[in-house]
Amino acid sequence: MSAVSFQSVSKTFNTSKGLFQALNQVSLDIEEGEFFGLLGPNGAGKTTLISILAGLARASSGSVKVLGRDVRDDYAEARRRLGVVPQELVFDPFFSVRETLRIQSGYFGVKNNDAWIDELLESLGLADKAQSNMRQLSGGMKRRVLVAQALVHKPPIIVLDEPTAGVDVELRQTLWHFIARLNREGHTVLLTTHYLEEAEALCSRVAMLKHGNIVKLSPMSELLKSASANVLQFKTDSLLPTAMAERARVTGRIVQIPAQDAGDVEGLLAGLRQGGVVLEDVEIRRADLEDVFIHVMNEQEHSGKGVAA
Missing domain, CATH: 3.30.70 (Alpha-Beta Plaits)
Structure with missing residues (x-):
């Protein structure tokens, strides 16, 4: 059974300029324990695909399953198996860091979770901020809390949507050290990033999206050999x-x-x-991967919208 399965997923939005197709018949399976990269330029459909996976948007057609649970028909169980780190900094200004994580634990029905919360705080460099109000934190510290919130219920699948955008080198190193450890312990990781050196170092397989289509799907080693x-x-x-x-x-x-x-x-x-x-x-x-990425995107620009490769 796949950790995540997208089958013929399409998404169309109504805009002031008419219909816009953000995703076009995307089919993709991510296996349990994979560190998988979802790459593409801005507007390629990456965040739309993740929003559908997380239940924040509904596909116009197709199906999405998380460890066999349909994200629409069995949404509670599907979401319980996911930990999603969004692009945006979203936080409640009325609670401390520790209170925020306890509330998040309760949202998933996890009780007596202080030992894991302590480990998250330590592993993400937040231990000295545990009692700080969220409003007092820098942007980088808030992003660390977002990561901790996504992991507080120990989800088997971790979704990272541009987790290191605009953050310092220390946070990147801290985050990737911890996420790589969780991946080695069996967690599946789905990553979107514009930092292609991160994807090259971490991901075993990648899919490249453009105009809502998968234009390349390949193990990292084969991609680099083809360059x-x-x-x-x-x-x-x-x-x-x-x-x-x-x-x-x-x-x-x-x-x-x-x-x-x-x-x-x-x-x-x-x-x-x-x-x-x-x-x-x-x-x-x-x-490197950046060279491959630019070559694939340029090929698609000259040949028109591609199909899964």
């Missing part, structure tokens, strides 16, 4: 030759150009010299 063998990376203040600029990914002064092999690298360097491009900090690196 260009190398990337030529350097810094420059010069303009690139037109043909090269079309292939390049430019971030400020940093230029990255995919290269299939050593001969391709030599040809690129020769073309740059001929074009009078002054290079600094030249290096050749292996292609």
